[in-house]
Amino acid sequence: MEHIRTTKVEQVKLLDRFSTSNKSLTGTLYLTATHLLFIDSHQKETWILHHHIASVEKLALTTSGCPLVIQCKNFRIVHFIVPRERDCHDIYNSLLQLSKQAKYEDLYAFSYNPKQNDSERLQGWQVIDLAEEYKRMGVPNSHWQLSDANREYKICETYPRELYVPQIASKPIIVGSSKFRSKGRFPVLSYYHQDKEAAICRCSQPLSGFSARCLEDEHLLQAISKANPVNRYMYVMDTRPKLNAMANRAAGKGYENEDNYSNIRFQFVGIENIHVMRSSLQKLLEVSGTKGLSVNDFYSGLESSGWLRHIKAVMDAAIFLAKAIMVENASVLVHCSDGWDRTSQVCSLGSLLLDSYYRTIKGFMVRIYSLVLSGGVRCGHLDGDPKEVSPVFTQFLECVWHLTEQFPQAFEFNEEFLLQIHEHIHSCQFGNFLGNCQKEREELKLKEKTYSLWPFLLEDQKKYINPLYSFKSQRFTVLEPNTVSFNFKFWRNMYHQFDRTLHPRQSVFNIIMNMNEQNKQLQKDIQDLESKIKQRKNKQTDGVLTKELLHSVCPESPTLKTSLRFKEQTLLPVNDALRTIEGSSPADNRYSEYAEEFSKPEPAVVSLEYGVARMTC
């Protein structure tokens, strides 16, 4: 609280992000310990969590006041104009402090209190259980065992305690290998394909330099290939571009020499590093945020940002991985440099292609949890080196979204679920994504001090269900996406999720979702009605009923009441469908630069016509 000097500023203007004529809403800005809140004159609220703020910028003073531009990690961009420079300065300084915390303990998760007791909180953390997950995958078994080598984080600080390695890999081999791998991240199991008895393993780059070898490492890789009873050779996938990997050799790192390892096939897949990805995303956002953007600028910007090229590269790598297992029945070892960003991405996406369990709501949570434990989500929650922040997780979600576009019935969850998860990656409201590895997470006592996101999402599950999901009992139905370039599209609902005017005004998904829900209710109604009718008929045939008895049953039966009320409800989808049209107005869409010639104020007309419209948030 010591950072907050001003808690309330009136007469602040919120500019329309895309308006070329400085259209704005006037309202009051509030600063709380956790949020920045703007309430406009229509009482519409805009909440911005301090942790979501990626950057705050104070622009040069204008005649109408002092502009303050806030960019958020969930891609919201707000542009305020604060009448007095002094207020603007205070808010600016406060936000700078509040948005960048130096200590984990200052993050929202440690103060967030959803009114649950300790046991409820603990239960929440137990929703996702990795031991259960390994059991589901079918390990341990005769080829794979749980290793206690890293139980005390002695071999590798950034790995979890529980690691699965080949049955025949002894501890000295593991220790030896870990010394030959960057940051000690030796090859471990990431996913086991029970049907094919093939494994996806992960590690970091070898410290091979130009010629160094490590017998233990070679043994460990051999052990992995031997753990596959069907195919004795394995793939080693280096997810980096070859040039990057070669440059690493000069620093004593590098990649595996095929000659030194028996039975490996080495392959580069060319995914760029996080620095390239970060600046690519930055470019993408710059382009899509341009006022009065032309179609040509949009597409040339999309091209030069390289973003979709990177998405395609990740997808292609995952497909390569899945094919190695499905077609060749080979195990695959994946690594990049340190083995967290690209490696986690590719392993996760690959297993999602292979195993339909990860396409369910619960399964996806499990996959994300293991992604977190393997260090695949480093989002820079603390004020630190911005160079280590990576959009890898955003990319992973985008790849999944592309899959949902190509396979609309293969996923139990919908786009909203992906967006919600993305929102909380950065919100720091829940403990799930804090800390970079299990050790750090334990030291932070996250399970005691913070809440888990998953039970909250599960509670709201209805919102995240894909109504078109077709449940296939077969666990191993492989997705084979087509990665021809035209199948990749700009993810508008992610990068413009707060720019309502850019989206379709009616959502097919919502309507089908509501209808699905309604169908369930109707089925129940039919049952109720049928049993009531049966009851009636029985009574009529009995014919011995007394009047009192009849009275007590028939007049105000609760089921009938609900079904009558339901009759009104059946009209709801129509209104729901129209709900969003209210956002549709010519003023929002800037068809004309002749706006000034049109004298009437637009919004008043809009709200009149759509008198039925409700507030949406």
Add this chain to the structure above:
Amino acid sequence: QLECALSTLDSITLMYPFFYRPMFEVVEDGWHAFLPEQEFELCSSATSEWRLSYVNKEFAVCPSYPPIVIVPKSIDDEALRKVAMFRHGGRFPVLSYYHKKNGMVIMRSGQPLTGTNGRRCKEDEKLINATLRAGKRGYIIDTRSLNVAQQARAKGGGFEQEAHYPQWRRIHKSIERYHILQESLIKLVEACNEQAHNMDRWLSKLEASNWLTHIKEILTTACLAAQCIDREGASILIHGTEGIDSTLQVTSLAQIILEPRSRTIRGFEALIEREWLQAGHPFQQRCAQSAYCNSKQKWEAPVFLLFLDCVWQILRQFPCSFEFNERFLTMLFEHAYASQFGTFLGNNESERCKLKLQQKTMSLWSWVNRPSELSKLTNPLFEANNLVIWPSVAPQSLQLWEGIFLRWNRTSKYLDEAYEEMVNIIEYNKELQAKVNILRRQLAELETEDGMQESP
């Protein structure tokens, strides 16, 4: 020139529609499904300011107009003849759309033939002003840039001088025509057909085709027109050069935005009949070869396809506001380019009369408007609404029409299955609702029976 025209007519009579023998029973003859008189009734029921004129009965005043047009009541046929002399191709201003909500109208015409010395036509000025209410102003939307419009004066064309039309304000919106559009289509189709393109190349080819730029220009202009009518309460006149291409794109799209009826199957068919076929869009010239022609076709241009694409964009944004689905649009695209039906043959009504299409060929509408066909083209999500629908024209909101351009380049199996599943859910919902209603009635009957037994 006449010879040339006749030879095209001759070759047309050798085309498939003249030999096609339908294997279905005609329920309603599509040639008589959308008569101008009937269409006029929709407007005459609301206002008496307009009348039907038969001045073009013999196609003498304007060869590209139909025999019957709607004009202001106060303007007689003699004046129309004079105005026709002052407008490109004889296309004097006629009514395109009457907005019942506020009585504002969309008119369309050819460019005024002002030439370099600023010719005037009193009757033209009178006609246009006749559509304005006292003290009201109107907008003239010229679908050419100011530059192009100015250049047109050298060839005898031009635009309305504000000095002579003081109650009107001119807005120039540039929409491309002819070979520029055709090249755009060819480039786009080329880009879509090459599967091996890497991401950068695909995106740059997509950009270089300019297709979506054209979509954005057309949609923006249509939205602007609709905005004038519905929000500014101002009538508009739309024209480009000849008034048979971009003009029709704008007038028809503005109606899609403004008028709920034009978003129904029947209303959309009527719109195509009125604003494209009768309004004289030269289908024969524009849709001869589509994207795959090696020789340069001078008159070829995907004007109608662009219109359909724009409708698809609006349909994407308002998926519940249209009675028809994407297949309906795809179907229209196919028939405009190659069809067993006579509907899209010829360049205007005059040619169609000469070809005796009504007698010799089958109308597309006769085939489409049968229940078995309609069921495939109906949007299961349709819920009629009376609102004006304002689409977003931001580049992020516009998409490549995959159903047309990527149709043969990818499998749509999973998308089709998902669509079917969606239809199933909706059908099931209807079924359940019907059942609940029956049961409810049954229960109510039982209850009244019981009540009667009780009362004595």
